Amino acid sequence: MSPYNQLDKAAEDALIARAARHDAAASHQLYHYYHALLAKEAHQRYLAAAGLRDEAEGIAGLAFAEAIAAYDATRGVHFAAFLQHRVKMALYTAFCRLRRYLRRTSHPDQDCTADGSLWDLLPDSAPIPEAQLCRRQQLRQAIHCLTAKEKAVLCLIYLYGLPQTTIAARLHVTRQAISKLHRQSLQKMRQLL
Structure with missing residues (x-):
């Protein structure tokens, strides 16, 4: 028992x-x-x-x-x-x-090959700070060239994660107009970058 x-x-x-x-x-x-x-x-x-x-x-x-x-x-x-x-x-x-x-995860001393550890095979994936700053500056300049409406649409889509139908209702336009504006904004930014 x-x-x-x-x-x-x-x-x-x-x-x-x-x-x-x-x-x-x-x-x-x-x-x-x-x-x-x-x-x-x-x-x-x-x-x-x-x-x-x-x-x-x-x-x-x-x-x-x-x-x-x-x-x-x-x-x-x-x-x-x-x-x-x-x-x-x-x-x-x-x-x-x-x-x-x-x-x-992998332990640094864990042998992966006869030549060395696993850490020797992995490239450094950390972004270079100077390159990251340069990309951010380019992105700021590209965004600065957009119109206020284009900036608002991109902000609502990417920062707030709103669907295009919700954005269209808020801005009192059709979903197709938002889709077109979104596509044009991205195209304009690609050309500037």
């Missing part, structure tokens, strides 16, 4: 309510009841394989504390099922987050 089945639902709900009000003794007693469940979930193979063995118990403990705060006894769900779901999802989320991080 598992230790967390020693309380009936009403007594357990009262204990959870006390723990939710930050009663340390109630929290400790609940943790004692559910420690086996937390340990079981924290020692899953997929977590150890991903290198989360050391962090898994802490994640499970945090999920336990969050489950106490989020548990609603009026919904009729037993706390053990609620807790198990919360802990599983917290651990799985940490696992997915780690996998996403590892997929997107």
Whole structure:
């Protein structure tokens, strides 16, 4: 018989309510009841394989504390099922987050080729500040050459993300007129750049 089945639902709900009000003794007693469940979930193979063995118990403990705060006894769900779901999802989320991080990043010492590290193969993608300033200045000059109506349409489309039908309604013109003005404005800017 598992230790967390020693309380009936009403007594357990009262204990959870006390723990939710930050009663340390109630929290400790609940943790004692559910420690086996937390340990079981924290020692899953997929977590150890991903290198989360050391962090898994802490994640499970945090999920336990969050489950106490989020548990609603009026919904009729037993706390053990609620807790198990919360802990599983917290651990799985940490696992997915780690996998996403590892997929997107690479360690500089990780050998990619026999000649050197992966960092040696990657070009520097950071923009050169002088070139960026020059492009911004050219863009400002091109925008300065536009009419007020062209500037307004481009601003509403690109800065505010409004659809052309909404812009047409605001400016009391047809959508085709906005589309034509948009196309002409971009053409004029391309010629200036």
